[in-house]
Amino acid sequence: MRLLKNALGLAVFASFFFVPSASAALVVEVDYSGVAAYEAAFQSAANTWQGLLGGYQDGLIVSRSFGSTALENQVLETVRIQASVASIDGAGGTLGQAGFTEFGLDTSGYKLATDGRMQFDSADFGGLTPGQREALILHEMAHVLGFGTLWTDNGVYVNGSGEFTGVNATAVWQTEFGQSGTPDVELSGGVGTANGHWNEFDTGSNFTGITDGLGRDMTFELMTGWLNPNSFISELTLASFRDIGFATTNATAVPEPGSTLLWSVLGLAAESRRRLLKRRLAS
Template sequence: MNINLKLKKMSFSIEIRFLGGLTQSQQTIFDDAARRWQEIITGELPSVQLANGDIIDNVRIDAQGAAIDGTSGILGQAGPTQLRAGSFLPATGIMRFDSADLVRLEAENSLIDVIIHEMGHVLGFGTLWSPQFLNLISGEGSENPFFVGESAIREYNSLNNNESLDSVPLANTGGAGTRDGHWRELTFDNELMTGFIDDGDNPISWLSIAAFEDMGYQVEYSAAEAYLLPDPTKMALKELKENNQCKMCDRRILRCDPIILPESAYLG
Protein backbone atom coordinates (compact mmCIF):
# COMPACT_ATOMS: atom_id res chain seq x y z
CA MET A 1 0.00 0.00 0.00
CA ASN A 2 1.44 3.32 -1.08
CA ILE A 3 0.51 5.88 1.57
CA ASN A 4 0.84 9.52 0.63
CA LEU A 5 0.97 11.43 3.90
CA LYS A 6 0.04 14.93 2.85
CA LEU A 7 1.27 17.75 5.03
CA LYS A 8 -1.97 19.65 5.28
CA LYS A 9 -4.64 20.32 7.84
CA MET A 10 -7.50 17.86 7.50
CA SER A 11 -10.91 18.71 8.91
CA PHE A 12 -11.84 15.06 9.42
CA SER A 13 -9.73 13.34 12.04
CA ILE A 14 -9.38 9.91 13.60
CA GLU A 15 -8.07 9.77 17.15
CA ILE A 16 -6.38 6.48 17.97
CA ARG A 17 -6.48 5.74 21.69
CA PHE A 18 -3.89 3.05 22.38
CA LEU A 19 -4.92 0.78 25.24
CA GLY A 20 -1.82 -1.38 25.39
CA GLY A 21 -0.45 -4.52 23.83
CA LEU A 22 0.87 -2.90 20.64
CA THR A 23 4.54 -2.43 19.80
CA GLN A 24 5.79 0.97 18.68
CA SER A 25 5.97 -0.20 15.07
CA GLN A 26 2.39 -1.49 15.26
CA GLN A 27 1.20 1.81 16.74
CA THR A 28 2.89 3.61 13.86
CA ILE A 29 0.96 1.43 11.40
CA PHE A 30 -2.32 2.35 13.11
CA ASP A 31 -1.40 6.04 12.89
CA ASP A 32 -0.47 5.67 9.21
CA ALA A 33 -3.79 3.96 8.52
CA ALA A 34 -5.66 6.80 10.21
CA ARG A 35 -3.79 9.33 8.07
CA ARG A 36 -4.73 7.38 4.96
CA TRP A 37 -8.44 7.59 5.81
CA GLN A 38 -8.04 11.28 6.63
CA GLU A 39 -6.89 11.78 3.05
CA ILE A 40 -10.03 10.06 1.77
CA ILE A 41 -12.66 11.45 4.16
CA THR A 42 -12.42 15.22 4.42
CA GLY A 43 -15.60 16.63 5.92
CA GLU A 44 -15.74 17.19 9.65
CA LEU A 45 -18.43 15.32 11.58
CA PRO A 46 -20.49 17.04 14.29
CA SER A 47 -19.07 16.73 17.79
CA VAL A 48 -20.89 14.57 20.31
CA GLN A 49 -20.63 14.04 24.05
CA LEU A 50 -20.67 10.49 25.37
CA ALA A 51 -22.48 9.37 28.51
CA ASN A 52 -19.18 9.45 30.43
CA GLY A 53 -18.62 13.09 29.47
CA ASP A 54 -16.00 12.47 26.77
CA ILE A 55 -16.33 14.81 23.80
CA ILE A 56 -15.71 13.19 20.42
CA ASP A 57 -14.70 15.31 17.46
CA ASN A 58 -15.14 13.10 14.39
CA VAL A 59 -14.08 9.52 15.33
CA ARG A 60 -12.15 7.90 18.17
CA ILE A 61 -10.89 4.33 17.87
CA ASP A 62 -9.64 2.25 20.79
CA ALA A 63 -6.75 0.09 19.56
CA GLN A 64 -5.32 -2.80 21.52
CA GLY A 65 -3.28 -5.96 21.18
CA ALA A 66 -4.09 -8.82 23.52
CA ALA A 67 -3.24 -12.46 24.03
CA ILE A 68 -6.33 -14.32 22.81
CA ASP A 69 -5.56 -17.78 21.43
CA GLY A 70 -2.40 -17.56 19.33
CA THR A 71 -2.13 -17.45 15.55
CA SER A 72 -4.91 -18.61 13.23
CA GLY A 73 -7.62 -18.72 15.89
CA ILE A 74 -9.79 -15.77 16.92
CA LEU A 75 -8.14 -12.78 15.28
CA GLY A 76 -9.89 -10.08 17.26
CA GLN A 77 -12.71 -7.57 17.15
CA ALA A 78 -13.21 -4.51 14.94
CA GLY A 79 -16.14 -2.24 14.22
CA PRO A 80 -18.04 0.89 15.24
CA THR A 81 -19.35 0.95 18.81
CA GLN A 82 -21.31 4.23 19.15
CA LEU A 83 -23.14 5.97 16.31
CA ARG A 84 -24.48 9.47 15.79
CA ALA A 85 -28.25 9.72 15.78
CA GLY A 86 -29.77 10.38 12.38
CA SER A 87 -26.68 9.92 10.21
CA PHE A 88 -25.60 6.66 11.90
CA LEU A 89 -21.97 7.66 11.30
CA PRO A 90 -19.58 6.38 13.96
CA ALA A 91 -18.35 8.38 16.92
CA THR A 92 -16.31 5.57 18.46
CA GLY A 93 -15.00 2.18 17.45
CA ILE A 94 -12.73 -0.62 18.52
CA MET A 95 -9.82 -2.49 16.93
CA ARG A 96 -8.63 -5.23 19.28
CA PHE A 97 -6.46 -7.97 17.79
CA ASP A 98 -4.61 -11.06 18.91
CA SER A 99 -0.98 -10.10 19.59
CA ALA A 100 0.33 -13.25 17.92
CA ASP A 101 -1.61 -12.54 14.73
CA LEU A 102 -0.35 -8.95 14.69
CA VAL A 103 3.23 -10.24 14.80
CA ARG A 104 2.48 -12.68 11.98
CA LEU A 105 0.84 -10.05 9.78
CA GLU A 106 3.65 -7.59 10.38
CA ALA A 107 6.23 -10.23 9.43
CA GLU A 108 4.27 -10.90 6.22
CA ASN A 109 4.31 -7.15 5.41
CA SER A 110 0.52 -7.19 5.17
CA LEU A 111 -0.35 -5.49 8.46
CA ILE A 112 -0.68 -2.01 6.96
CA ASP A 113 -3.22 -3.21 4.38
CA VAL A 114 -5.12 -5.14 7.04
CA ILE A 115 -5.27 -2.19 9.45
CA ILE A 116 -6.40 0.24 6.73
CA HIS A 117 -9.01 -2.31 5.66
CA GLU A 118 -10.28 -2.94 9.19
CA MET A 119 -10.33 0.77 9.98
CA GLY A 120 -12.62 1.12 6.97
CA HIS A 121 -15.01 -1.29 8.68
CA VAL A 122 -14.86 0.78 11.87
CA LEU A 123 -15.87 3.79 9.76
CA GLY A 124 -18.87 1.84 8.52
CA PHE A 125 -17.83 0.01 5.35
CA GLY A 126 -19.87 -3.19 5.36
CA THR A 127 -20.79 -2.81 9.03
CA LEU A 128 -23.48 -0.12 8.72
CA TRP A 129 -25.10 -1.00 5.39
CA SER A 130 -28.04 -3.01 6.73
CA PRO A 131 -31.63 -1.67 6.72
CA GLN A 132 -31.45 -0.84 10.43
CA PHE A 133 -28.73 1.71 9.69
CA LEU A 134 -27.90 3.12 6.22
CA ASN A 135 -29.95 0.71 4.07
CA LEU A 136 -27.36 0.41 1.29
CA ILE A 137 -27.54 -3.33 0.62
CA SER A 138 -29.97 -5.43 -1.38
CA GLY A 139 -30.22 -9.19 -0.99
CA GLU A 140 -28.39 -9.33 2.33
CA GLY A 141 -27.81 -12.96 3.32
CA SER A 142 -28.65 -14.23 -0.16
CA GLU A 143 -26.45 -15.80 -2.83
CA ASN A 144 -26.32 -12.51 -4.72
CA PRO A 145 -26.07 -9.44 -2.47
CA PHE A 146 -25.55 -5.98 -3.98
CA PHE A 147 -24.58 -2.49 -2.85
CA VAL A 148 -27.14 0.08 -4.02
CA GLY A 149 -25.55 3.46 -3.23
CA GLU A 150 -25.80 5.87 -6.17
CA SER A 151 -22.20 7.11 -6.08
CA ALA A 152 -20.74 3.60 -6.02
CA ILE A 153 -23.04 2.52 -8.86
CA ARG A 154 -21.80 5.49 -10.89
CA GLU A 155 -18.18 4.47 -10.34
CA TYR A 156 -18.93 0.81 -11.09
CA ASN A 157 -20.49 1.86 -14.38
CA SER A 158 -17.41 3.94 -15.14
CA LEU A 159 -15.10 1.00 -14.44
CA ASN A 160 -17.16 -1.16 -16.80
CA ASN A 161 -17.66 1.55 -19.44
CA ASN A 162 -21.34 0.71 -19.14
CA GLU A 163 -24.09 3.10 -18.04
CA SER A 164 -26.80 0.47 -17.51
CA LEU A 165 -25.63 -1.25 -14.31
CA ASP A 166 -27.81 -0.54 -11.28
CA SER A 167 -25.92 -2.14 -8.37
CA VAL A 168 -22.46 -3.27 -7.25
CA PRO A 169 -21.74 -6.96 -6.48
CA LEU A 170 -20.93 -7.76 -2.85
CA ALA A 171 -19.17 -10.78 -1.38
CA ASN A 172 -21.30 -13.92 -1.55
CA THR A 173 -18.70 -16.36 -0.21
CA GLY A 174 -16.68 -16.71 2.96
CA GLY A 175 -17.58 -16.52 6.61
CA ALA A 176 -20.09 -14.27 8.29
CA GLY A 177 -17.51 -11.51 8.60
CA THR A 178 -16.82 -11.56 4.86
CA ARG A 179 -20.18 -12.07 3.14
CA ASP A 180 -22.26 -8.95 2.45
CA GLY A 181 -19.63 -6.60 3.89
CA HIS A 182 -17.05 -6.44 1.08
CA TRP A 183 -16.82 -6.04 -2.67
CA ARG A 184 -17.02 -9.38 -4.47
CA GLU A 185 -13.54 -10.86 -4.88
CA LEU A 186 -14.15 -12.53 -8.24
CA THR A 187 -15.33 -9.20 -9.64
CA PHE A 188 -12.87 -6.78 -8.04
CA ASP A 189 -9.78 -8.94 -7.30
CA ASN A 190 -7.17 -6.85 -5.46
CA GLU A 191 -9.28 -3.82 -4.52
CA LEU A 192 -8.56 -3.28 -0.82
CA MET A 193 -12.16 -3.60 0.34
CA THR A 194 -12.82 -7.07 -1.06
CA GLY A 195 -12.85 -9.90 1.45
CA PHE A 196 -9.37 -11.13 0.54
CA ILE A 197 -5.95 -9.52 0.86
CA ASP A 198 -3.93 -10.19 -2.29
CA ASP A 199 -0.19 -10.41 -2.68
CA GLY A 200 1.21 -7.15 -4.04
CA ASP A 201 -0.82 -3.95 -4.28
CA ASN A 202 -4.30 -3.65 -2.78
CA PRO A 203 -5.49 -0.22 -3.94
CA ILE A 204 -8.36 1.84 -2.58
CA SER A 205 -10.28 2.78 -5.72
CA TRP A 206 -12.80 5.46 -6.60
CA LEU A 207 -15.43 2.75 -6.05
CA SER A 208 -14.66 2.40 -2.35
CA ILE A 209 -14.41 6.14 -1.89
CA ALA A 210 -17.81 6.48 -3.57
CA ALA A 211 -19.27 4.00 -1.08
CA PHE A 212 -18.18 6.27 1.76
CA GLU A 213 -19.87 9.17 -0.01
CA ASP A 214 -23.04 7.08 -0.18
CA MET A 215 -22.72 6.53 3.56
CA GLY A 216 -22.84 10.28 4.14
CA TYR A 217 -19.18 11.26 4.37
CA GLN A 218 -17.58 14.11 2.44
CA VAL A 219 -14.79 12.52 0.42
CA GLU A 220 -11.80 13.35 -1.75
CA TYR A 221 -11.72 11.26 -4.93
CA SER A 222 -8.19 12.35 -5.80
CA ALA A 223 -6.99 10.26 -2.84
CA ALA A 224 -7.86 7.08 -4.76
CA GLU A 225 -5.14 4.80 -6.09
CA ALA A 226 -4.93 3.55 -9.66
CA TYR A 227 -7.25 0.61 -10.23
CA LEU A 228 -8.80 -1.28 -13.14
CA LEU A 229 -11.19 -4.20 -13.12
CA PRO A 230 -9.40 -7.54 -13.61
CA ASP A 231 -9.60 -9.71 -16.69
CA PRO A 232 -12.72 -11.90 -16.20
CA THR A 233 -10.90 -14.85 -17.78
CA LYS A 234 -8.14 -14.60 -15.21
CA MET A 235 -10.63 -14.32 -12.37
CA ALA A 236 -12.49 -17.42 -13.52
CA LEU A 237 -9.30 -19.39 -12.87
CA LYS A 238 -8.44 -17.73 -9.57
CA GLU A 239 -8.33 -19.87 -6.47
CA LEU A 240 -9.66 -18.10 -3.40
CA LYS A 241 -7.23 -19.00 -0.66
CA GLU A 242 -8.91 -19.29 2.72
CA ASN A 243 -5.66 -18.26 4.41
CA ASN A 244 -5.89 -14.87 2.69
CA GLN A 245 -9.55 -14.34 3.48
CA CYS A 246 -9.41 -10.75 4.58
CA LYS A 247 -6.82 -11.81 7.18
CA MET A 248 -9.16 -10.27 9.76
CA CYS A 249 -12.65 -10.56 8.33
CA ASP A 250 -13.60 -14.21 8.19
CA ARG A 251 -15.74 -15.96 10.80
CA ARG A 252 -12.98 -15.50 13.38
CA ILE A 253 -13.26 -11.72 13.54
CA LEU A 254 -15.84 -10.48 16.02
CA ARG A 255 -18.01 -7.56 14.96
CA CYS A 256 -19.63 -5.07 17.29
CA ASP A 257 -23.27 -4.35 18.05
CA PRO A 258 -23.16 -0.54 18.04
CA ILE A 259 -25.45 1.66 20.07
CA ILE A 260 -27.02 4.85 18.74
CA LEU A 261 -26.32 7.95 20.79
CA PRO A 262 -29.30 10.13 21.74
CA GLU A 263 -29.98 13.36 19.84
CA SER A 264 -28.98 15.21 23.01
CA ALA A 265 -25.39 13.99 22.53
CA TYR A 266 -24.86 16.55 19.76
CA LEU A 267 -22.99 19.68 20.84
CA GLY A 268 -23.82 23.15 19.63
Protein backbone atom coordinates in the same frame (compact mmCIF):
# COMPACT_ATOMS: atom_id res chain seq x y z
CA MET B 1 -26.66 0.55 21.97
CA ARG B 2 -29.74 2.66 22.06
CA LEU B 3 -30.80 5.88 20.51
CA LEU B 4 -31.65 8.78 22.73
CA LYS B 5 -34.20 10.15 20.30
CA ASN B 6 -36.44 8.54 17.77
CA ALA B 7 -36.55 9.45 14.10
CA LEU B 8 -39.49 11.79 14.48
CA GLY B 9 -37.75 13.58 17.30
CA LEU B 10 -34.73 14.05 15.14
CA ALA B 11 -36.63 15.75 12.39
CA VAL B 12 -38.17 18.27 14.78
CA PHE B 13 -35.02 18.68 16.78
CA ALA B 14 -32.88 19.34 13.72
CA SER B 15 -34.94 22.31 12.60
CA PHE B 16 -33.71 24.37 15.53
CA PHE B 17 -30.09 24.16 14.62
CA PHE B 18 -27.94 25.84 12.04
CA VAL B 19 -26.37 23.36 9.67
CA PRO B 20 -22.80 24.31 8.74
CA SER B 21 -22.11 24.60 5.03
CA ALA B 22 -18.83 22.74 5.30
CA SER B 23 -17.97 19.95 7.68
CA ALA B 24 -14.86 19.88 9.78
CA ALA B 25 -11.91 17.76 8.82
CA LEU B 26 -12.12 14.18 9.95
CA VAL B 27 -9.73 13.07 12.66
CA VAL B 28 -9.28 9.36 13.24
CA GLU B 29 -7.89 9.25 16.75
CA VAL B 30 -6.25 5.97 17.66
CA ASP B 31 -5.85 5.22 21.32
CA TYR B 32 -3.30 2.47 21.10
CA SER B 33 -2.13 0.11 23.78
CA GLY B 34 -0.08 -3.00 23.46
CA VAL B 35 3.07 -4.04 21.63
CA ALA B 36 4.88 -0.77 20.87
CA ALA B 37 6.32 -1.90 17.55
CA TYR B 38 2.89 -1.84 15.90
CA GLU B 39 1.68 1.55 17.03
CA ALA B 40 3.00 3.40 13.96
CA ALA B 41 1.06 1.12 11.62
CA PHE B 42 -2.23 2.06 13.29
CA GLN B 43 -1.42 5.76 13.02
CA SER B 44 -0.44 5.35 9.38
CA ALA B 45 -3.78 3.72 8.60
CA ALA B 46 -5.62 6.47 10.46
CA ASN B 47 -3.76 9.09 8.43
CA THR B 48 -4.68 7.34 5.20
CA TRP B 49 -8.40 7.19 5.92
CA GLN B 50 -8.72 10.66 7.34
CA GLY B 51 -6.96 11.98 4.25
CA LEU B 52 -9.14 10.05 1.83
CA LEU B 53 -12.45 10.58 3.61
CA GLY B 54 -11.82 14.20 4.56
CA GLY B 55 -14.90 14.77 6.66
CA TYR B 56 -18.67 14.45 6.51
CA GLN B 57 -21.20 15.93 4.14
CA ASP B 58 -23.22 17.02 7.15
CA GLY B 59 -21.98 15.46 10.36
CA LEU B 60 -24.01 17.65 12.70
CA ILE B 61 -24.90 15.15 15.40
CA VAL B 62 -28.45 15.32 16.65
CA SER B 63 -28.53 12.08 18.59
CA ARG B 64 -26.10 9.40 19.53
CA SER B 65 -25.78 6.02 21.12
CA PHE B 66 -25.47 5.96 24.89
CA GLY B 67 -21.72 5.43 25.07
CA SER B 68 -20.74 7.66 22.17
CA THR B 69 -18.04 10.28 22.73
CA ALA B 70 -19.61 12.51 20.06
CA LEU B 71 -21.30 15.67 21.29
CA GLU B 72 -24.84 16.49 20.30
CA ASN B 73 -25.41 19.69 18.33
CA GLN B 74 -21.82 19.70 17.14
CA VAL B 75 -20.29 18.56 13.88
CA LEU B 76 -18.58 15.24 14.30
CA GLU B 77 -14.84 15.62 13.88
CA THR B 78 -13.16 12.83 15.74
CA VAL B 79 -13.73 9.11 15.45
CA ARG B 80 -12.07 7.48 18.42
CA ILE B 81 -10.70 3.99 18.00
CA GLN B 82 -9.27 1.95 20.82
CA ALA B 83 -6.62 -0.28 19.28
CA SER B 84 -4.48 -2.92 20.85
CA VAL B 85 -2.13 -5.72 19.96
CA ALA B 86 -1.89 -7.97 22.94
CA SER B 87 -2.09 -11.60 23.89
CA ILE B 88 -5.58 -13.00 23.32
CA ASP B 89 -5.34 -16.77 22.92
CA GLY B 90 -1.87 -17.50 21.60
CA ALA B 91 -1.00 -18.61 18.09
CA GLY B 92 -4.00 -19.72 16.09
CA GLY B 93 -7.60 -19.29 17.10
CA THR B 94 -8.67 -15.67 17.19
CA LEU B 95 -6.61 -13.20 15.18
CA GLY B 96 -8.59 -10.24 16.40
CA GLN B 97 -11.74 -8.26 16.11
CA ALA B 98 -12.72 -4.81 14.89
CA GLY B 99 -15.80 -2.71 14.44
CA PHE B 100 -17.60 0.42 15.46
CA THR B 101 -18.97 0.40 18.99
CA GLU B 102 -20.89 3.68 19.13
CA PHE B 103 -22.59 5.94 16.61
CA GLY B 104 -24.32 9.24 16.03
CA LEU B 105 -27.06 10.39 13.67
CA ASP B 106 -26.60 13.63 11.76
CA THR B 107 -29.25 16.05 10.54
CA SER B 108 -29.20 14.45 7.10
CA GLY B 109 -30.08 11.12 8.66
CA TYR B 110 -26.73 9.43 8.19
CA LYS B 111 -25.74 6.98 10.88
CA LEU B 112 -22.03 7.61 11.53
CA ALA B 113 -19.52 5.64 13.55
CA THR B 114 -18.17 7.77 16.40
CA ASP B 115 -16.19 5.20 18.37
CA GLY B 116 -14.73 1.83 17.58
CA ARG B 117 -12.35 -0.86 18.57
CA MET B 118 -9.60 -2.90 16.95
CA GLN B 119 -7.93 -5.76 18.79
CA PHE B 120 -5.37 -8.17 17.43
CA ASP B 121 -3.65 -11.13 19.02
CA SER B 122 0.07 -10.44 19.26
CA ALA B 123 0.85 -14.11 18.73
CA ASP B 124 -0.76 -14.02 15.28
CA PHE B 125 -0.12 -10.39 14.36
CA GLY B 126 3.62 -10.82 14.72
CA GLY B 127 3.67 -13.46 12.01
CA LEU B 128 2.49 -11.03 9.33
CA THR B 129 4.80 -8.95 7.19
CA PRO B 130 4.73 -5.17 7.79
CA GLY B 131 2.83 -4.75 4.52
CA GLN B 132 0.27 -7.36 5.51
CA ARG B 133 -0.21 -5.73 8.89
CA GLU B 134 -0.75 -2.30 7.40
CA ALA B 135 -3.22 -3.62 4.86
CA LEU B 136 -5.03 -5.58 7.53
CA ILE B 137 -5.30 -2.50 9.73
CA LEU B 138 -6.51 -0.35 6.81
CA HIS B 139 -9.12 -2.94 5.93
CA GLU B 140 -10.41 -3.36 9.47
CA MET B 141 -10.37 0.38 10.09
CA ALA B 142 -12.64 0.81 7.08
CA HIS B 143 -15.11 -1.56 8.77
CA VAL B 144 -14.86 0.50 11.96
CA LEU B 145 -15.71 3.60 9.91
CA GLY B 146 -18.76 1.95 8.40
CA PHE B 147 -17.73 -0.03 5.33
CA GLY B 148 -20.01 -3.05 5.35
CA THR B 149 -21.08 -2.36 8.91
CA LEU B 150 -23.29 0.70 8.41
CA TRP B 151 -24.63 -0.05 4.95
CA THR B 152 -28.04 -1.38 5.87
CA ASP B 153 -28.56 1.30 8.52
CA ASN B 154 -27.87 3.95 5.89
CA GLY B 155 -30.21 2.39 3.37
CA VAL B 156 -27.65 1.45 0.74
CA TYR B 157 -27.72 -2.31 1.15
CA VAL B 158 -30.19 -5.07 1.90
CA ASN B 159 -28.61 -8.18 3.39
CA GLY B 160 -28.63 -11.05 0.94
CA SER B 161 -29.23 -8.84 -2.10
CA GLY B 162 -25.63 -8.72 -3.29
CA GLU B 163 -26.24 -5.23 -4.65
CA PHE B 164 -24.95 -1.96 -3.16
CA THR B 165 -27.49 0.69 -4.07
CA GLY B 166 -25.77 3.93 -3.07
CA VAL B 167 -25.91 6.47 -5.89
CA ASN B 168 -22.27 7.58 -5.70
CA ALA B 169 -20.82 4.09 -5.82
CA THR B 170 -23.26 3.11 -8.53
CA ALA B 171 -22.11 6.04 -10.67
CA VAL B 172 -18.46 4.98 -10.30
CA TRP B 173 -19.40 1.36 -11.00
CA GLN B 174 -20.96 2.38 -14.29
CA THR B 175 -18.64 5.13 -15.48
CA GLU B 176 -15.21 4.05 -14.24
CA PHE B 177 -15.69 0.29 -14.12
CA GLY B 178 -17.94 0.14 -17.20
CA GLN B 179 -20.53 -2.01 -15.48
CA SER B 180 -24.31 -1.91 -15.57
CA GLY B 181 -26.61 -1.87 -12.59
CA THR B 182 -25.27 -1.51 -9.06
CA PRO B 183 -21.97 -2.63 -7.48
CA ASP B 184 -21.79 -6.31 -6.61
CA VAL B 185 -21.43 -7.29 -2.96
CA GLU B 186 -19.88 -10.55 -1.78
CA LEU B 187 -22.41 -13.20 -0.85
CA SER B 188 -20.06 -16.08 -0.16
CA GLY B 189 -17.44 -16.64 2.51
CA GLY B 190 -19.84 -17.03 5.37
CA VAL B 191 -20.77 -14.70 8.21
CA GLY B 192 -18.34 -11.80 8.44
CA THR B 193 -17.34 -11.93 4.80
CA ALA B 194 -20.69 -12.10 3.00
CA ASN B 195 -22.69 -8.85 2.80
CA GLY B 196 -19.78 -6.69 3.87
CA HIS B 197 -17.27 -6.57 1.00
CA TRP B 198 -17.10 -6.05 -2.74
CA ASN B 199 -17.66 -9.23 -4.67
CA GLU B 200 -14.87 -11.45 -5.86
CA PHE B 201 -15.19 -14.57 -7.96
CA ASP B 202 -14.07 -17.98 -6.79
CA THR B 203 -13.24 -16.83 -3.28
CA GLY B 204 -10.58 -14.47 -4.47
CA SER B 205 -8.53 -16.90 -6.52
CA ASN B 206 -9.31 -15.50 -9.98
CA PHE B 207 -9.57 -12.14 -11.68
CA THR B 208 -13.03 -10.64 -11.69
CA GLY B 209 -12.60 -9.11 -15.12
CA ILE B 210 -13.98 -5.90 -13.64
CA THR B 211 -11.33 -3.17 -13.81
CA ASP B 212 -11.14 0.50 -12.94
CA GLY B 213 -9.88 3.33 -15.13
CA LEU B 214 -6.30 2.32 -14.40
CA GLY B 215 -6.90 -1.28 -15.42
CA ARG B 216 -6.79 -2.64 -11.90
CA ASP B 217 -8.92 -5.74 -11.34
CA MET B 218 -11.37 -5.67 -8.45
CA THR B 219 -9.83 -8.82 -7.08
CA PHE B 220 -6.97 -6.61 -5.85
CA GLU B 221 -9.22 -4.05 -4.18
CA LEU B 222 -8.62 -3.53 -0.45
CA MET B 223 -12.26 -4.01 0.53
CA THR B 224 -12.99 -7.35 -1.06
CA GLY B 225 -13.42 -10.38 1.17
CA TRP B 226 -10.05 -11.72 0.09
CA LEU B 227 -7.11 -9.41 -0.25
CA ASN B 228 -4.47 -10.10 -2.87
CA PRO B 229 -0.96 -8.74 -3.41
CA ASN B 230 -0.74 -5.11 -4.56
CA SER B 231 -4.12 -4.17 -3.19
CA PHE B 232 -5.50 -0.71 -3.82
CA ILE B 233 -8.27 1.53 -2.54
CA SER B 234 -10.60 2.17 -5.45
CA GLU B 235 -12.83 5.10 -6.32
CA LEU B 236 -15.66 2.63 -5.76
CA THR B 237 -14.78 2.25 -2.09
CA LEU B 238 -14.42 6.00 -1.65
CA ALA B 239 -17.75 6.60 -3.41
CA SER B 240 -19.37 4.04 -1.11
CA PHE B 241 -18.17 6.10 1.84
CA ARG B 242 -19.85 9.14 0.27
CA ASP B 243 -23.03 7.09 0.19
CA ILE B 244 -22.88 6.66 3.97
CA GLY B 245 -22.23 10.28 4.85
CA PHE B 246 -18.56 11.04 4.25
CA ALA B 247 -17.35 13.91 2.09
CA THR B 248 -14.36 12.41 0.21
CA THR B 249 -14.28 15.57 -1.89
CA ASN B 250 -10.92 14.91 -3.49
CA ALA B 251 -11.20 11.21 -3.93
CA THR B 252 -8.01 9.85 -5.38
CA ALA B 253 -7.35 6.17 -5.44
CA VAL B 254 -4.03 5.26 -3.90
CA PRO B 255 -2.08 2.02 -3.97
CA GLU B 256 -1.77 0.24 -0.68
CA PRO B 257 0.56 -2.44 0.54
CA GLY B 258 -0.52 -5.83 -0.57
CA SER B 259 -0.86 -9.13 1.13
CA THR B 260 -2.67 -12.37 0.66
CA LEU B 261 -5.10 -12.62 3.46
CA LEU B 262 -8.66 -13.55 4.00
CA TRP B 263 -10.60 -10.81 5.71
CA SER B 264 -13.61 -11.75 7.69
CA VAL B 265 -14.34 -9.15 10.29
CA LEU B 266 -17.73 -7.51 10.29
CA GLY B 267 -18.91 -5.71 13.34
CA LEU B 268 -17.18 -7.47 16.16
CA ALA B 269 -16.89 -10.84 14.52
CA ALA B 270 -13.69 -12.73 15.06
CA GLU B 271 -11.21 -13.53 12.35
CA SER B 272 -9.38 -16.78 12.66
CA ARG B 273 -5.77 -17.55 11.99
CA ARG B 274 -6.77 -20.83 10.40
CA ARG B 275 -8.60 -19.04 7.61
CA LEU B 276 -5.65 -16.74 7.04
CA LEU B 277 -3.31 -19.63 6.69
CA LYS B 278 -5.66 -21.42 4.37
CA ARG B 279 -5.76 -18.49 2.01
CA ARG B 280 -2.04 -17.81 2.20
CA LEU B 281 -1.20 -21.40 1.38
CA ALA B 282 -3.62 -21.44 -1.50
CA SER B 283 -2.06 -18.45 -3.25
